[in-house]
Amino acid sequence: MFTNLKILLVLSVSPDEAQWLFDKIPELKVVRKRKLQNPSALPAVEVPHPGQSYNPTFKDHQALMSAAVQVQENRAKKQRKIDRVVEECGKAIATDKEELKELAELVFVKKEEDAKEEIEDDVDTKAALAIRPRMRTRQQRKNEREEKEKLRISKEKKMVSQRENEVFRIKTIKKKVEQEEKLQKAKLVQKAKKRTEHQKFGQHTLCKHKYKKLDPEIAFSDELSGTLRTGVKNGQSLLLDRFNSLQKRNILEPRIKAR
DSSP states (O other): OOOHHHHHHHHHHHHHHHHHHHHOOOOOOOOOOOOOOSOSOOOOOOOGGGGGGSSSHHHHHHHHHHHHHHHHHHHHHHHHHHHHHHHHHHHHHHHHHHHHHHHHHHHHHHHHHHHHHHHHHHHHHHHHHHHHOOOOOHHHHHHHHHHHHHHHHHHHHHHHHHHHHHHHHHHHHHHHHHHHHHHHHHHHHEEEEEEHHHHHSOOOOOOOOOOOOOOOOOGGGGOOSHHHHHHHHHOOOHHHHHHHHHHHHTTSSSOOOOO
């Protein structure tokens, strides 16, 4: 656009006027396109487990079966833990109700006992007021002052000795502080490493739903045919696999079936 305008100006005006106009017309800036950054370092197509082949070796097939069994055992363990917690909560609620009932009975009995004790305390107080306290002598008061002064001096000496010990323990304290700083730095480095790995290979929070990893597709020994033509199961779906890969690589937000 600006190039065509400059050509028209050169043809219609003198060279001096054209140069003056060229200085006034701004140059067209080239806007570079931003490169899209991949939200995950995971490969677009992951290599499946060797045991998922249509003709796997015995070792690879058994390894895949062991991994599938481990997944199911972990799920069963979590479910048993949830059931145990729910059962304990139910027992705790029932126990709390019984304890509240017992506490209510104890409060009623306690009130009666407190009323009796108040009456007895009033009688004791009146009797104590009737007896006049015995006056201390001058020597007794002097002895008390001396005891207080001795306690104060002993506390001051103890504090001084503690400070002196802390001065001599400076090297030990310094080593301890250095060790704690090293541990803290190591923890921060480990935390930063985990954060970086999660940023690269983890699943980000894109919506309220969490990504759920699909179970590995397995075939039992009697279902293996050994040929590619009949070795693919009917339940396998390439579209579902690609859809799951997009969710795993943070390109699509995790989704669930509408109810």
